Amino acid sequence: MERKTKVNAEAGKQEIVITREFELPLELLFKAYVEPEIVEQWMGTKVLKLESKKHGSWQFETTDPKGNKHGFNGVIHEFVPNQKITRTFEMEKTPFPVQLEFLEFEQLSADSSKLTMHIVYKSVADRDQMLKLPFGQGINMAHNRLQDVVSKSKYHGKEQ
Amino acid sequence: MNLRRDVFQAIADPTRRAILLLLASQSLTAGAIAANFDTARPTVSKHLQILTECELLTQEQSGREIYYHLNPGKIKEIADFIEPFRNMWDDRFNKLESIMKQYKPKQ
Numbered sequence: 001m002e003r004k005t006k007v008n009a010e011a012g013k014q015e016i017v018i019t020r021e022f023e024l025p026l027e028l029l030f031k032a033y034v035e036p037e038i039v040e041q042w043m044g045t046k047v048l049k050l051e052s053k054k055h056g057s058w059q060f061e062t063t064d065p066k067g068n069k070h071g072f073n074g075v076i077h078e079f080v081p082n083q084k085i086t087r088t089f090e091m092e093k094t095p096f097p098v099q100l101e102f103l104e105f106e107q108l109s110a111d112s113s114k115l116t117m118h119i120v121y122k123s124v125a126d127r128d129q130m131l132k133l134p135f136g137q138g139i140n141m142a143h144n145r146l147q148d149v150v151s152k153s154k155y156h157g158k159e160q
Numbered sequence: 161m162n163l164r165r166d167v168f169q170a171i172a173d174p175t176r177r178a179i180l181l182l183l184a185s186q187s188l189t190a191g192a193i194a195a196n197f198d199t200a201r202p203t204v205s206k207h208l209q210i211l212t213e214c215e216l217l218t219q220e221q222s223g224r225e226i227y228y229h230l231n232p233g234k235i236k237e238i239a240d241f242i243e244p245f246r247n248m249w250d251d252r253f254n255k256l257e258s259i260m261k262q263y264k265p266k267q
Binding site: 004005006007009011012018020022023024028029031032038041042043044115124128131132133134 | 168171172173174177241242244245246247248249250252253254255256257259260261263
Protein backbone atom coordinates (compact mmCIF):
# COMPACT_ATOMS: atom_id res chain seq x y z
CA MET A 1 0.00 0.00 0.00
CA GLU A 2 1.33 3.38 -0.99
CA ARG A 3 1.96 5.71 1.93
CA LYS A 4 -0.45 8.48 1.20
CA THR A 5 -0.80 9.96 4.67
CA LYS A 6 2.08 12.13 5.82
CA VAL A 7 2.68 13.31 9.37
CA ASN A 8 5.03 16.20 9.88
CA ALA A 9 6.02 16.57 13.52
CA GLU A 10 9.07 18.75 13.95
CA ALA A 11 11.02 18.14 17.14
CA GLY A 12 10.46 20.79 19.79
CA LYS A 13 7.25 22.20 18.29
CA GLN A 14 3.78 21.99 19.81
CA GLU A 15 2.03 21.28 16.53
CA ILE A 16 1.77 18.65 13.84
CA VAL A 17 0.59 18.70 10.26
CA ILE A 18 -1.13 15.66 8.74
CA THR A 19 -1.62 15.69 4.96
CA ARG A 20 -3.42 13.27 2.74
CA GLU A 21 -4.39 13.20 -0.92
CA PHE A 22 -7.60 11.41 -1.83
CA GLU A 23 -8.83 9.91 -5.07
CA LEU A 24 -12.12 11.67 -4.43
CA PRO A 25 -13.74 14.86 -5.71
CA LEU A 26 -13.45 17.66 -3.15
CA GLU A 27 -17.20 17.62 -2.42
CA LEU A 28 -17.16 13.93 -1.49
CA LEU A 29 -14.13 14.37 0.78
CA PHE A 30 -15.83 17.24 2.56
CA LYS A 31 -19.10 15.32 2.86
CA ALA A 32 -17.22 12.58 4.76
CA TYR A 33 -16.62 15.18 7.48
CA VAL A 34 -20.20 16.47 7.60
CA GLU A 35 -22.59 13.50 7.33
CA PRO A 36 -22.77 11.91 10.79
CA GLU A 37 -23.42 8.38 9.50
CA ILE A 38 -20.35 8.58 7.25
CA VAL A 39 -18.16 10.00 10.04
CA GLU A 40 -19.27 7.07 12.21
CA GLN A 41 -18.09 4.59 9.62
CA TRP A 42 -14.59 5.84 8.92
CA MET A 43 -13.77 7.22 12.37
CA GLY A 44 -15.13 4.09 14.06
CA THR A 45 -17.08 6.16 16.55
CA LYS A 46 -20.62 6.93 17.54
CA VAL A 47 -21.64 10.48 16.61
CA LEU A 48 -23.83 11.88 19.40
CA LYS A 49 -23.83 15.38 17.99
CA LEU A 50 -22.32 17.09 14.95
CA GLU A 51 -23.43 20.64 14.28
CA SER A 52 -21.46 21.59 11.18
CA LYS A 53 -21.66 25.37 11.46
CA LYS A 54 -19.95 28.27 13.16
CA HIS A 55 -20.62 28.15 16.94
CA GLY A 56 -21.74 24.56 16.51
CA SER A 57 -20.41 21.73 18.64
CA TRP A 58 -19.72 18.05 18.24
CA GLN A 59 -19.69 15.02 20.51
CA PHE A 60 -18.42 11.53 19.70
CA GLU A 61 -18.34 8.37 21.78
CA THR A 62 -16.28 5.24 21.21
CA THR A 63 -16.48 1.92 22.99
CA ASP A 64 -13.22 0.02 23.48
CA PRO A 65 -12.94 -3.80 23.24
CA LYS A 66 -13.47 -4.02 27.01
CA GLY A 67 -16.77 -2.14 26.74
CA ASN A 68 -15.53 1.11 28.27
CA LYS A 69 -16.96 4.25 26.75
CA HIS A 70 -14.72 7.16 25.79
CA GLY A 71 -16.11 10.61 25.07
CA PHE A 72 -14.72 13.25 22.74
CA ASN A 73 -16.08 16.69 22.12
CA GLY A 74 -15.33 20.14 20.80
CA VAL A 75 -16.72 23.28 19.26
CA ILE A 76 -16.65 24.49 15.69
CA HIS A 77 -15.14 27.92 15.13
CA GLU A 78 -15.15 28.12 11.36
CA PHE A 79 -17.14 26.15 8.85
CA VAL A 80 -16.74 26.94 5.15
CA PRO A 81 -18.15 24.15 2.93
CA ASN A 82 -15.52 22.49 0.72
CA GLN A 83 -12.81 24.73 2.17
CA LYS A 84 -12.21 24.58 5.87
CA ILE A 85 -13.27 23.51 9.32
CA THR A 86 -11.65 24.99 12.43
CA ARG A 87 -12.52 23.16 15.61
CA THR A 88 -11.36 22.12 19.04
CA PHE A 89 -10.88 18.53 20.16
CA GLU A 90 -11.04 17.27 23.71
CA MET A 91 -10.70 13.75 25.10
CA GLU A 92 -13.03 13.58 28.07
CA LYS A 93 -11.86 12.24 31.44
CA THR A 94 -8.20 12.35 30.44
CA PRO A 95 -5.45 14.73 31.55
CA PHE A 96 -4.91 15.81 27.93
CA PRO A 97 -5.63 19.49 27.36
CA VAL A 98 -7.95 20.51 24.55
CA GLN A 99 -6.31 20.84 21.12
CA LEU A 100 -7.00 23.15 18.21
CA GLU A 101 -7.49 21.73 14.71
CA PHE A 102 -7.37 23.56 11.38
CA LEU A 103 -8.71 21.42 8.55
CA GLU A 104 -8.22 22.64 5.00
CA PHE A 105 -9.77 20.98 1.98
CA GLU A 106 -8.39 21.58 -1.51
CA GLN A 107 -9.35 20.43 -4.96
CA LEU A 108 -6.43 18.91 -6.88
CA SER A 109 -8.35 17.84 -9.99
CA ALA A 110 -11.94 16.93 -10.88
CA ASP A 111 -11.60 13.67 -8.98
CA SER A 112 -8.79 14.19 -6.52
CA SER A 113 -8.49 16.34 -3.44
CA LYS A 114 -6.22 17.07 -0.52
CA LEU A 115 -6.75 17.44 3.21
CA THR A 116 -4.34 19.35 5.45
CA MET A 117 -4.92 18.90 9.15
CA HIS A 118 -2.93 21.29 11.31
CA ILE A 119 -3.17 20.44 15.01
CA VAL A 120 -1.91 22.76 17.75
CA TYR A 121 -1.35 21.40 21.26
CA LYS A 122 -0.99 23.21 24.59
CA SER A 123 2.67 22.29 24.94
CA VAL A 124 5.47 20.34 23.24
CA ALA A 125 5.17 17.66 25.93
CA ASP A 126 1.40 17.36 25.34
CA ARG A 127 1.97 16.93 21.62
CA ASP A 128 4.58 14.23 22.14
CA GLN A 129 2.25 12.42 24.56
CA MET A 130 -0.53 12.43 21.96
CA LEU A 131 1.82 11.21 19.23
CA LYS A 132 2.88 8.36 21.49
CA LEU A 133 -0.67 7.22 22.31
CA PRO A 134 -1.12 4.82 19.37
CA PHE A 135 2.42 3.50 19.94
CA GLY A 136 1.62 2.90 23.60
CA GLN A 137 -1.71 1.28 22.74
CA GLY A 138 0.09 -1.06 20.34
CA ILE A 139 2.51 -2.05 23.09
CA ASN A 140 -0.31 -2.49 25.60
CA MET A 141 -2.35 -4.61 23.21
CA ALA A 142 0.64 -6.86 22.53
CA HIS A 143 1.26 -7.01 26.27
CA ASN A 144 -2.38 -7.86 27.03
CA ARG A 145 -2.40 -10.59 24.39
CA LEU A 146 0.75 -12.00 25.93
CA GLN A 147 -0.84 -11.87 29.37
CA ASP A 148 -3.94 -13.62 28.02
CA VAL A 149 -1.83 -16.40 26.60
CA VAL A 150 0.22 -16.67 29.77
CA SER A 151 -2.79 -16.63 32.10
CA LYS A 152 -4.59 -19.26 30.00
CA SER A 153 -1.65 -21.64 29.97
CA LYS A 154 0.12 -21.06 33.26
CA TYR A 155 -2.41 -19.75 35.71
CA HIS A 156 -5.33 -21.44 34.05
CA GLY A 157 -8.34 -19.55 35.29
CA LYS A 158 -7.03 -18.65 38.73
CA GLU A 159 -6.66 -14.97 38.02
CA GLN A 160 -7.15 -12.65 35.14
CA MET B 161 9.19 3.69 28.65
CA ASN B 162 11.31 6.13 30.65
CA LEU B 163 14.15 5.91 28.19
CA ARG B 164 11.80 6.77 25.35
CA ARG B 165 10.52 9.85 27.11
CA ASP B 166 14.11 10.90 27.62
CA VAL B 167 14.83 10.60 23.93
CA PHE B 168 11.99 12.97 23.16
CA GLN B 169 13.14 15.39 25.83
CA ALA B 170 16.63 15.14 24.39
CA ILE B 171 15.57 16.23 20.93
CA ALA B 172 13.22 18.94 22.23
CA ASP B 173 16.25 21.18 22.87
CA PRO B 174 17.47 23.28 19.90
CA THR B 175 21.18 23.04 20.82
CA ARG B 176 20.95 19.28 21.11
CA ARG B 177 19.21 19.08 17.73
CA ALA B 178 22.01 21.20 16.26
CA ILE B 179 24.58 18.82 17.74
CA LEU B 180 22.79 15.85 16.16
CA LEU B 181 22.77 17.64 12.79
CA LEU B 182 26.46 18.47 13.13
CA LEU B 183 27.31 14.83 13.87
CA ALA B 184 25.18 13.52 11.02
CA SER B 185 28.01 14.13 8.56
CA GLN B 186 31.07 13.48 10.73
CA SER B 187 32.29 12.22 14.11
CA LEU B 188 33.79 14.92 16.30
CA THR B 189 35.43 15.42 19.68
CA ALA B 190 33.68 17.39 22.42
CA GLY B 191 36.06 20.30 21.80
CA ALA B 192 35.33 20.37 18.06
CA ILE B 193 31.58 20.25 18.74
CA ALA B 194 31.80 23.07 21.32
CA ALA B 195 33.74 25.21 18.82
CA ASN B 196 30.55 25.34 16.70
CA PHE B 197 28.50 26.95 19.46
CA ASP B 198 28.62 30.20 21.41
CA THR B 199 27.45 28.26 24.45
CA ALA B 200 29.93 27.66 27.27
CA ARG B 201 31.92 24.46 26.98
CA PRO B 202 30.43 22.84 30.16
CA THR B 203 26.93 23.45 28.74
CA VAL B 204 27.86 21.65 25.54
CA SER B 205 29.34 18.83 27.64
CA LYS B 206 26.05 18.55 29.51
CA HIS B 207 24.16 18.32 26.21
CA LEU B 208 26.56 15.62 25.00
CA GLN B 209 26.06 13.73 28.24
CA ILE B 210 22.25 13.79 27.85
CA LEU B 211 22.44 12.72 24.20
CA THR B 212 24.83 9.90 25.14
CA GLU B 213 22.62 8.75 28.04
CA CYS B 214 19.70 8.50 25.61
CA GLU B 215 21.91 6.49 23.27
CA LEU B 216 21.48 9.03 20.50
CA LEU B 217 25.27 9.39 20.53
CA THR B 218 27.99 6.86 21.14
CA GLN B 219 31.52 7.60 22.31
CA GLU B 220 34.67 6.12 20.83
CA GLN B 221 38.13 6.44 22.33
CA SER B 222 40.78 7.17 19.71
CA GLY B 223 44.17 7.71 21.30
CA ARG B 224 43.73 10.51 23.82
CA GLU B 225 40.58 11.83 22.18
CA ILE B 226 36.96 10.77 22.58
CA TYR B 227 34.92 11.01 19.40
CA TYR B 228 31.13 11.32 19.37
CA HIS B 229 29.16 9.39 16.75
CA LEU B 230 25.51 9.51 15.84
CA ASN B 231 23.67 6.27 16.68
CA PRO B 232 21.54 5.72 13.55
CA GLY B 233 19.54 2.89 15.15
CA LYS B 234 18.27 5.17 17.90
CA ILE B 235 17.52 7.99 15.44
CA LYS B 236 15.46 5.55 13.40
CA GLU B 237 13.60 4.56 16.55
CA ILE B 238 12.42 8.17 16.92
CA ALA B 239 11.18 8.18 13.34
CA ASP B 240 9.46 4.81 13.90
CA PHE B 241 7.81 6.18 17.00
CA ILE B 242 5.46 8.28 14.92
CA GLU B 243 4.63 5.35 12.64
CA PRO B 244 1.72 3.94 14.71
CA PHE B 245 0.19 7.44 14.84
CA ARG B 246 0.61 7.85 11.08
CA ASN B 247 -0.81 4.36 10.51
CA MET B 248 -3.85 5.17 12.63
CA TRP B 249 -4.67 8.15 10.42
CA ASP B 250 -3.75 6.30 7.23
CA ASP B 251 -6.19 3.51 8.15
CA ARG B 252 -8.96 6.02 8.86
CA PHE B 253 -8.35 7.93 5.63
CA ASN B 254 -8.19 4.70 3.59
CA LYS B 255 -11.57 3.79 5.03
CA LEU B 256 -12.94 7.26 4.29
CA GLU B 257 -11.72 6.98 0.70
CA SER B 258 -13.25 3.56 0.08
CA ILE B 259 -16.57 4.55 1.68
CA MET B 260 -16.85 7.72 -0.39
CA LYS B 261 -15.89 5.92 -3.60
CA GLN B 262 -19.08 3.90 -3.16
CA TYR B 263 -21.13 6.85 -2.01
CA LYS B 264 -24.51 7.27 -3.67
CA PRO B 265 -26.39 10.52 -3.03
CA LYS B 266 -29.65 10.01 -1.21
CA GLN B 267 -32.70 10.17 -3.38
